[in-house]
Amino acid sequence: MLKFEDLNNNIQAVIFELDDVLYPQKDYDLQVFYLFANFLEYLEQYPPANDVIEFMSKRYEAHGSKDIFKETSRTFGIDEKYEENFNSLYVNAKLPLKLLLYKEVLAFLQELVVNRKQIYIVTKGNPQKQFNKIKHLEWNGLENYLKVYYVEEFNGKLNACIAKVLEDNQMEAQQVNFVGLAKHEEDVNLIGMGFIPID
Template structure:
């Protein structure tokens, strides 16, 4: 993650994607999987929650989240009806632990706020799920400085429409902002809006 001192001081606002930019997506998903596994064991008495948790963790680390419910169902044989519970937990889970920002992101945000820069989050994905993450994140007092937008409520990436909408709403020009993302889709999103882009990488 680039440090605040390396940024062009002429920038008036910073726009961030949420997942894997401000906080690790896995910290949310692994807690969702934990809650689902314990719910399943409570309702069905089998399979053991620890077995399901370990399976989810292994699959996620090796293959990511797509089709993870189907893979678990193949192995453990639980009923398809639990997909609704699985999906609902992604949107509404009350997490056992608060989500924590990357240390580098926290430092950057704190310095930007002190320097009176605008902090905007423009996030893709299910708006309810993303909002649930935001509400359960430890922002260290920064939450009052955040303005949050969801591309799925405006126009999906990589259309420039969502970014241009946010700029217009805040009276900003494209050259006033810097967008922080972590995927090729994010890069194209910024490029389409003619906004400077930084690809965030954590060691």
């Protein structure tokens, strides 16, 4: 559980991952499916948007986003020309609903700000898509205290991105904690940085 009082006194900053750490990634993905299904129904009058949304949602829960357009296209006979629209929507979607931070994470971020700790986000994936997610998050006024780094700008290497955060802000690894997915714990520990896993 994230608790500010568990941080060591020497910690100056906390680095967060984005997807499934600050907010549930599925909240973004499912809204993209909703927009795509309604776009398709509007243009083609078939298939019914609700059927497409239900199929995409169930497949996503079972298999994630991999090949989701291909499987949806095969199931409903959707023309492959719409894959470009789907991919573009994934990157640039104007979501109907704001993305909400996990409550526990929001409280932790607010504590960091009150106690004048620095906050950084490092995020993997297409930088334009990741920025779009950040733009649609409800930050509750915290957006002015964040600095974002995109892992793809460092050849997709998380270690190199973290090293840049430390260099830019003149910090030692021991002064920073990393909040992220458990699968990245080993990489972060190699840098000598404290790791707080999000399950």
